[in-house]
Amino acid sequence: MQKPIYELLMLYLNGEFKEYFSESDPFKVLQRLEGKVYRQVKSRKTFQFEHNGMTYFAKLHDGVGWLEIFKNLIRLKLPVLGARVEWDAIKRLNQISIATMNVVGFGQRGWNPAKIQSFIITEDLRETISLEEFCLEWTDSPPAHSIRRALIKEVARIASVMHSSGISHRDFYLCHFLLHKEAKHFPKLSLIDLHRAIIQKRLSRRWIIKDIAGLYYSAMQIGLSKRDLLRFARHYSAEDKELTYRNNIEFWAQVEKRADNMFKRLGPAR
Ligand SMILES: Nc1ncnc2c1ncn2[C@@H]1O[C@H](COP(=O)(O)OP(=O)(O)OP(=O)(O)O)[C@@H](O)[C@H]1O
Ligand SMILES: [Mg+2]
Numbered sequence: 524m525q526k527p528i529y530e531l532l533m534l535y536l537n538g539e540f541k542e543y544f545s546e547s548d549p550f551k552v553l554q555r556l557e558g559k560v561y562r563q564v565k566s567r568k569t570f571q572f573e574h575n576g577m578t579y580f581a582k583l584h585d586g587v588g589w590l591e592i593f594k595n596l597i598r599l600k601l602p603v604l605g606a607r608v609e610w611d612a613i614k615r616l617n618q619i620s621i622a623t624m625n626v627v628g629f630g631q632r633g634w635n636p637a638k639i640q641s642f643i644i645t646e647d648l649r650e651t652i653s654l655e656e657f658c659l660e661w662t663d664s665p666p667a668h669s670i671r672r673a674l675i676k677e678v679a680r681i682a683s684v685m686h687s688s689g690i691s692h693r694d695f696y697l698c699h700f701l702l703h704k705e706a707k708h709f710p711k712l713s714l715i716d717l718h719r720a721i722i723q724k725r726l727s728r729r730w731i732i733k734d735i736a737g738l739y740y741s742a743m744q745i746g747l748s749k750r751d752l753l754r755f756a757r758h759y760s761a762e763d764k765e766l767t768y769r770n771n772i773e774f775w776a777q778v779e780k781r782a783d784n785m786f787k788r789l790g791p792a793r
Contacts, residue, residue, distance in 0.1 A: 531634045533607070537627045540644065543574060549630055553581055553642050566591070567718075571647060578647035579627065582606060582718065586638035605641035605718075607631050612690060612720035619688045621681055622713040624648060648713055651701035654678070655741065655793060658697060662746035670709070672754065677710050679755045682735065683762035685714075691730035693719035696741035696792065732774070735759075736781035741792040743782065 536544060544552060558572030558581070569582045584605040606629060616623045628644035654674070665671070678700065685692065692699070694716050703711040721730065739752075756775060760768050768774045 531632060533629070533631045535610075535626070535629045539575065540628045549628070550632065550640055550642065553583055553644075556581070578649070579644050580624075580647055581628075581642055581644045582609070584639075584641045584718075586633065586635070586640060589637040592637055605631060605639050606643040607641060608720055609643050609716075609718040612692075612717035612722065615688065615690055615722055616685070616714065616717070619684055621684060622711065623717070624713065624715055643718075648701050648703075648715070650704045651713065652704060653698045654700040654702055654712070655696070655698035657702050658742070658745040659793065662744070665746065671751065674710050675751055675754050676758045677712055678738070679758035680762055681712065681714060682738065683759045686726050686731050686734070687762065689723045689726050691721050691723075691726055691734050692717065693721065693730070693733065693737075695734040695737045697738070697745075698741065698792075728774075732777050732781060736778045736785065739778060739782040740785040740789075743786060744791050744793060 534549070536549070540549075556570075556572050558570035560568065560570045561580075562569040566585045566587045567582065569580065571578055571580050573579075610626065610629045613623050613626055624645035626643060626645055628642070631639060631641040633639040661671075681700075682695070692714070699714060699716045701713045701715055703713065723730075756768065
């Protein structure tokens with residue numbers, strides 16, 4: 524039988540999901556699946572579901588349409604074309620040993636960029652709390668210095684390793700760091716939500732500034748001191764010789780300006 528043209532297909536499923544979808548079309552099954560919806564916008568849905576006693580997260584992307592693609596291009600923005608971006612970024616993070624989600628399924632079909640359908644399924648990172656939530660009460664009840672210092676150091680390390688490997692997250696906020704509550708070593712953090720990530724051979728400074736400013740914006744309400752910020756800059760710069768921004772006043776001024784603008788435009792991150 525001749526396959527329809529939209530069947531231009533990429534598919535990865537682990538054993539469990541191969542079996543689950545053995546008799547069916549994974550795209551259709553996922554679209555109909557009931558679960559707890561975490562996010563739903565026009566061309567994307569993120570939800571949690573259960574299968575064989577385990578919980579998973581699925582993110583489904585529908586074609587964004589040519590209009591959206593053109594609108595983005597006119598504004599010199601990169602359109603997000605689907606789960607492939609997240610799938611590639613997770614593979615890259617695995618190579619550089621940054622903890623992230625464990626992918627159990629990925630699929631993409633279609634050849635027309637405006638109509639590509641795709642999904643990514645990841646294991647639920649259980650027993651975790653986002654740093655946004657973990658740091659929520661820090662202004663009223665500050666944590667022990669050791670906790671604060673260790674977290675700043677680890678977040679700076681992750682940012683630095685990621686950037687020096689050419690990855691920009693592009694949604695680099697505290698809410699996308701999940702802290703494992705039961706890990707043997709503190710802090711164990713997993714980075715999530717990579718569907719806007721870009722990977723370049725050598726990351727341009729514009730993307731670095733965007734990420735760090737986003738992170739700073741998301742942390743503006745948790746009462747960081749000047750010392751904390753300097754600590755971040757020191758660790759961020761220490762990881763990689765190329766990211767020697769520690770004493771680069773102009774760089775940090777740009778980060779601050781961009782974060783301030785975000786605050787003016789969007790209000791507090793939480
Ligand atoms: N594998 C996972 N384990 C645990 N929690 C997850 C996982 N994947 C997603 N989540 C939860 O679902 C939320 C939404 O996921 P994600 O941020 O990737 O989707 P999104 O569609 O980009 O949403 P948003 O636009 O709100 O960022 C996350 O902030 C997190 O709370
Ligand atoms: Mg998100």
